[in-house]
Amino acid sequence: MNTLTDRFRPLTGHRLFWPALVLVVMLAANTVYRPGFLSVEVKEGHLYGTPVDILRLSAPLILVALGMTLVIATGGIDLSVGSLCAISGAIACLHISEASDQNSLSTVFTALALAFGVALVLGAWNGLLVAVIGIQPIIATLILMVAGRGLAQLITEGQIITINSGPYRAIGLGHVLTLPLAIIIAVAAALLVAALTRRTALGLIVESVGGNAEASRLAGIRSGRIVFLVYVVSAACAAIAGFMMTANVSSADGNAAGLWIELDAILAVVIGGTSLAGGRFSLGGTILGALIIQTLTTTVYAMNIDPQTSLLFKAVVVIAVCLIQSPAFRARVSRRRGATTPRPTTRQPEKEQVSA
Amino acid sequence: MSSASSTTARAWRPSLARRHVPVLATLALLLVMYAVGVSQYRAFSNVQVVFNVFIDNGFLLVVAVGMTFVILTGGIDLSVGSVVAMTAMVSASLLQSGLPAALVLVVALLIGPTLGFLMGCAIHFFDIQPFIATLAGMFFARGMCTFISDASIPITDGFWTTMSQERIGDPRGNFVSISVLIALAVVLVAAYVLTYTRFGRNVYAVGGNSQSALLMGLPVGRTRIAVYTVSGLCSAIGGILLSFYTLSGAPLIAVGMELDVIAAVVIGGTVLTGGSGYVFGTVLGVLVLGVIQTLITFDGSLNSWWTRIVIGGLLFAFILLQRLIGIRFK
Amino acid sequence: MTGSRPVLTMTGISKTFPGVRALHDVDFRLFAGEVHALMGENGAGKSTLIKALTGVYEIDEGTITLDGEQVAFSGPMQAAAHGVSTVYQEVNLCPNLSVAENVFIGREPRRLGVIRWGETRRRARELLARLDLDIDVTALLGTYSLAVQQMVAIARAIDVRARVLILDEPTSSLDADEAAQLFRVMRQLRDEGLGILFVTHFLDQVYGIADRITVLRNGTLVGEYRTEELPQFSLVEKMIGKELDVLERLDEQPRRVVSSRADATALVDTAELGRKGAVAPFTLRIHAGEVVGLAGLLGSGRTEVARLLFGADRADHGQIRVDGGKAPLRNPVQAIDRGIGFCSENRRAEGIVPDLSVRENMMLAMQAARGWLRPIPRRRQDELVDRYVQALSIRPANPDLPVRNLSGGNQQKVLLARWLITEPRLLILDEPTRGIDVGAKAEIQKLVVELSDGGMAVLFISAELEEVLRLSHRVAVMRDRTMVAQLTNDDTLDADRVMRTIASGTHRKEVQR
Structure with a gap:
């Protein structure tokens, strides 16, 4: 048995192993329950099927979670993303609804630019509070989380703004090259964030600041700028997610758009193996985490359970993932196991990551 | 001896007032808002307006008191809104199935503290951040709500309707509900516990510096678990008060309530990093939220979303105020 | 009694x-x-x-x-x-x-x-x-x-x-x-x-x-x-105590100060630099190619001097000149810009970023100086990392290992490499040999000698007098948060004399009994 575990250690030690396994198990369970689950077909030149749906529906969450990953890697947190989704969606829809020609590309692009700009300003506000004034991230972003909902409703004047704009709708429901546009946008954003962090030194510096802030300062890193930047990036991601959500339903509801997505995003990041304490982050893990959450939701839908009840499963997943990641919990478990098996508990997570 | 007096001189006297600045600011704000209301709207001066603020926010007050305990230790409890809803749901569903009111009360009052206790244990024993542990609690409780029923359950029980409709008032017709009295009782008990018991003082010590508290031999772990249990209990009481108020249990009621509660506690002068604050301040904070709502209702031209924006603005102002007067001990 | x-x-x-x-x-x-x-x-x-x-x-x-x-x-x-x-x-x-x-x-x-x-x-x-x-x-x-x-x-x-x-x-x-x-x-x-x-x-x-x-x-x-x-x-x-001399490889005599240096512009020159509660105002000049040792007991203010020179703490007294020009060092970035590097004695809290790999830890200071928009090309990274892994014989020689898995001595070498890569003109080493094994210690000492021969100035802080004496051209002595003496490391200077200076001090009036 030892040789078996040894042989698989490089695999199980990879930090994406557990999230990937969970996703595979969930997909497998679904397939057993509903054999057609994994089938994908081409209809009118578009791909259709549950897997495609899962990908498409998880796109906004992936976007928000990407930004959140960077924020969390610096040791912070951004609670305001849900409100930002609502604000950006509301601004875009408001602008389009007031235009004479809702289908004009220029109108849509102006609307997107406007909303995106406002989101960047709000992200800068978060960054300012955290990096310059030095307020704890959870508190600083709580302000915009509360006030942002109000702002979004102010923009929509408490109404649900319905628009009829083909180009805008396409952000959520359109297809390009048989694939839903939302998926392509999410993939593009993921690649962009990956390039931003891994092709430049941003990722290294973010991980360094989150891993040891004082050592980073003494190495000459101006952490203030970096921290400021990640909140802006997070806001930008949230804005695009907001476009997608509102485009999906062709309407902006200041109250409901992006509700609780900050919690799902944080969850996705944590499931993906990025520690809430900051430091090493994994964009791939975050995407896996988002897919797990969406698969869970889709599964629950498919089983005809009330979507709200899926929160029960989510609670179980949160606790399980956090316990697995908690060193205190691992220590307790391995102590207990150590008592029964003679094998010394050499399962040190950091050592396993080496082989990754 | 001479140097002893020099030591006295070095002490920083204004501090005594300084730690009361946030609470005094909230009080001033409340008075100003009330004065604005009275000057603008004739009906605002009616005593019943004040009573209505209490009636409408009684359950919020109780939950905010529990949150004050948690925040005083430097933690946070996101589960309160869901636990309130879950308690109301459980009560409604048990009453519907015909259980006696007394038994339902006991069961409903046990669920919240149990969940709080479990979250506290996860936080203390497994070093899970309060934010995440209580997030899981929030998901769980909200999930339970729809698990019980995905539609609102009306309550027709005699005890509940009595509690809901009973008016306690003066001869001139001003009145409060029984819920208000219960809420005020919770406030008094909480204020007493925080000031006059070891547990209460330990709450402050843990929030001030948990490492020091540990070295001073205080039961840090027990205190931490206890505050989440207290918060769970307060949420349970809040849930019952809410079910008195609405005479139903609805799966999606009190969504986002945790934000209002946290805002009320912070506006009430409790420092989010822990260690400083009063239950009395929390009462003021809840009243501020209530009066904002009343003002906006009276105005008629302003819309409800201004409530959120104003709350956000106040949050910012008070957090900045806390920073400016330097209530940070870490 | x-x-x-x-x-x-x-x-x-x-x-x-x-x-x-x-x-x-x-x-x-x-x-x-x-x-x-x-x-x-x-x-x-x-x-x-x-x-x-x-x-x-x-x-x-x-x-x-x-x-x-x-x-x-x-x-x-x-x-x-x-x-x-x-x-x-x-x-x-x-x-x-x-x-x-x-x-x-x-x-x-x-x-x-x-x-x-x-x-x-x-x-x-x-x-x-x-x-x-x-x-x-x-x-x-x-x-x-x-x-x-x-x-x-x-x-x-x-x-x-x-x-x-x-x-x-x-x-x-x-x-x-x-x-x-x-x-x-x-x-x-x-x-x-x-x-x-x-x-x-x-x-x-x-x-x-x-x-x-x-x-x-x-x-x-x-x-x-x-x-x-x-x-x-x-x-x-x-x-x-007397450390046993474990460093046969460094059996050369303590080297003398080049006399002409006294007139040359000092690389770093402090005038009554001080910080209340940390270190009393001190005046210290360090020239290029010079190793200045900082001797004194634990808590005597050695580290505080280093932190002021690096801008890790802000001085509230006096001023500092670099290359003869006024240089207020308010933060580490300003010090690094002027060619100063600092290896903290507190490796875990202020030195390594434990989760990051050896390579990343090494590149950190250079990358910080370049800014995040200009990443160091992988090839250049490999070149630098390989060179210093070799030169400092860092073991295990796998640059992709998280630095937390290395021994204390090797972590220290990674930190040294981090600064050497930036090619500083003044390197401040605070207890670089503490808590590491004898072999690594000897290697680090040898490196200090080579660096100063190559023209780098080094401020070398150590609790071990033998080590300070072996490496330094001059020795500044700290006692009770005050720099009490600066001694030229000539034939007459030995551990006894340094200890006597530590023990007696010259600024007794500064310290209240």
């Missing part, structure tokens, strides 16, 4: 941590009515001994007796209950609670479970009066100075009918007046019959207050002495 029988005896105490023998067969005794100083350098075992006494650590061997009875405490709380109370260097109280509460929290006078605040305040006032402290006990502790907070901590400690009071570096953050006030209280408590175990790094304080001194070195007992029978020089010698 010292009674016939000690109130506390520790006999044959041994304690081993994985890989480290922290204490070996140490004896210690404390009499009622004495102040007993426990002295020793870093790693001597002072804090281990205290923790063994108060039950934080379980001892492997040995016995502890209190008033003739053998004891083994389960922790500081139980120790305090038996009359052995500890006051730590950092005030471990709650600044957000009142003074009275801090004295009594956890054991407030109660009636039926209700705290009696009047009684609490009255008793707190009484207790503080015993310490000559007349302050408002209802005010928050955080509003008082550190000295007062320290007194409150002592009040809390002596309330439990203490017989033994342990003061672990209580004076390190106090100014002279505050320390004097503390000493008055200590004398009074001593005269009341308390046995006080006192840990400090300030030699003058030891001679001002201690009746006896116990010296530890490398986890073993050097000896117990009556203060008046132990000259300061002997104390310093006993604390530092």
Whole structure:
């Protein structure tokens, strides 16, 4: 048995192993329950099927979670993303609804630019509070989380703004090259964030600041700028997610758009193996985490359970993932196991990551 | 001896007032808002307006008191809104199935503290951040709500309707509900516990510096678990008060309530990093939220979303105020 | 004054941590009515001994007796209950609670479970009066100075009918007046019959207050002495000891200062640079190619000097010039821009980023200087990393390993590499050889010599005099947060003379007794 575990250690030690396994198990369970689950077909030149749906529906969450990953890697947190989704969606829809020609590309692009700009300003506000004034991230972003909902409703004047704009709708429901546009946008954003962090030194510096802030300062890193930047990036991601959500339903509801997505995003990041304490982050893990959450939701839908009840499963997943990641919990478990098996508990997570 | 007096001189006297600045600011704000209301709207001066603020926010007050305990230790409890809803749901569903009111009360009052206790244990024993542990609690409780029923359950029980409709008032017709009295009782008990018991003082010590508290031999772990249990209990009481108020249990009621509660506690002068604050301040904070709502209702031209924006603005102002007067001990 | 029988005896105490023998067969005794100083350098075992006494650590061997009875405490709380109370260097109280509460929290006078605040305040006032402290006990502790907070901590400690009071570096953050006030209280408590175990790094304080001194070195007992029978020089010698020369490879003579350097513009030149509470104003010039050693005991202000020169702390006095031009170093970035690098003595907290790989840790300073938009090309990274992994023989030679998996010595080398890659003109090394094995130590020393031969200036901080003398052109001596002397490292300079300088000092007026 030892040789078996040894042989698989490089695999199980990879930090994406557990999230990937969970996703595979969930997909497998679904397939057993509903054999057609994994089938994908081409209809009118578009791909259709549950897997495609899962990908498409998880796109906004992936976007928000990407930004959140960077924020969390610096040791912070951004609670305001849900409100930002609502604000950006509301601004875009408001602008389009007031235009004479809702289908004009220029109108849509102006609307997107406007909303995106406002989101960047709000992200800068978060960054300012955290990096310059030095307020704890959870508190600083709580302000915009509360006030942002109000702002979004102010923009929509408490109404649900319905628009009829083909180009805008396409952000959520359109297809390009048989694939839903939302998926392509999410993939593009993921690649962009990956390039931003891994092709430049941003990722290294973010991980360094989150891993040891004082050592980073003494190495000459101006952490203030970096921290400021990640909140802006997070806001930008949230804005695009907001476009997608509102485009999906062709309407902006200041109250409901992006509700609780900050919690799902944080969850996705944590499931993906990025520690809430900051430091090493994994964009791939975050995407896996988002897919797990969406698969869970889709599964629950498919089983005809009330979507709200899926929160029960989510609670179980949160606790399980956090316990697995908690060193205190691992220590307790391995102590207990150590008592029964003679094998010394050499399962040190950091050592396993080496082989990754 | 001479140097002893020099030591006295070095002490920083204004501090005594300084730690009361946030609470005094909230009080001033409340008075100003009330004065604005009275000057603008004739009906605002009616005593019943004040009573209505209490009636409408009684359950919020109780939950905010529990949150004050948690925040005083430097933690946070996101589960309160869901636990309130879950308690109301459980009560409604048990009453519907015909259980006696007394038994339902006991069961409903046990669920919240149990969940709080479990979250506290996860936080203390497994070093899970309060934010995440209580997030899981929030998901769980909200999930339970729809698990019980995905539609609102009306309550027709005699005890509940009595509690809901009973008016306690003066001869001139001003009145409060029984819920208000219960809420005020919770406030008094909480204020007493925080000031006059070891547990209460330990709450402050843990929030001030948990490492020091540990070295001073205080039961840090027990205190931490206890505050989440207290918060769970307060949420349970809040849930019952809410079910008195609405005479139903609805799966999606009190969504986002945790934000209002946290805002009320912070506006009430409790420092989010822990260690400083009063239950009395929390009462003021809840009243501020209530009066904002009343003002906006009276105005008629302003819309409800201004409530959120104003709350956000106040949050910012008070957090900045806390920073400016330097209530940070870490 | 010292009674016939000690109130506390520790006999044959041994304690081993994985890989480290922290204490070996140490004896210690404390009499009622004495102040007993426990002295020793870093790693001597002072804090281990205290923790063994108060039950934080379980001892492997040995016995502890209190008033003739053998004891083994389960922790500081139980120790305090038996009359052995500890006051730590950092005030471990709650600044957000009142003074009275801090004295009594956890054991407030109660009636039926209700705290009696009047009684609490009255008793707190009484207790503080015993310490000559007349302050408002209802005010928050955080509003008082550190000295007062320290007194409150002592009040809390002596309330439990203490017989033994342990003061672990209580004076390190106090100014002279505050320390004097503390000493008055200590004398009074001593005269009341308390046995006080006192840990400090300030030699003058030891001679001002201690009746006896116990010296530890490398986890073993050097000896117990009556203060008046132990000259300061002997104390310093006993604390530092003579390191065995393990460095045959570096058998060259101490090198001389090139005389012409005196006129040349100094690379770094400080004029009365200082920071209140950290280090008294000092004037120091460092020239290119020069190794300046910084000698002194632990806590003498060595690290504080380094931090000021690197901008890690802001100076509040004097000025600093680089290449003759004024250069206010307000943060590390400004220092790095001017070609200064700094390896902190605190590797874990201020040096490595444990999660990052060896490569990333090495590239960090250079990358920070370039900004995040200009990443260092992978090829260049490989080149630099390989070169320094080779040059410093970092083991294991796998740059993708998380740096936390490396040994202390190799982590130190990674930090060195981080700075060498930036090609600094002045490299500040704070205890670069502490806690690492002999081989790595020799390699680092050799590297310092090579670097200075190549024109780099080095400020070399070490508690080991032999090492400082071997490498430095000049030696600046620190004592009690003051730079007391700068000695040219010529034939006449040896460890004895440095120790004498440390022991006697020249700025005695600066330090209050």
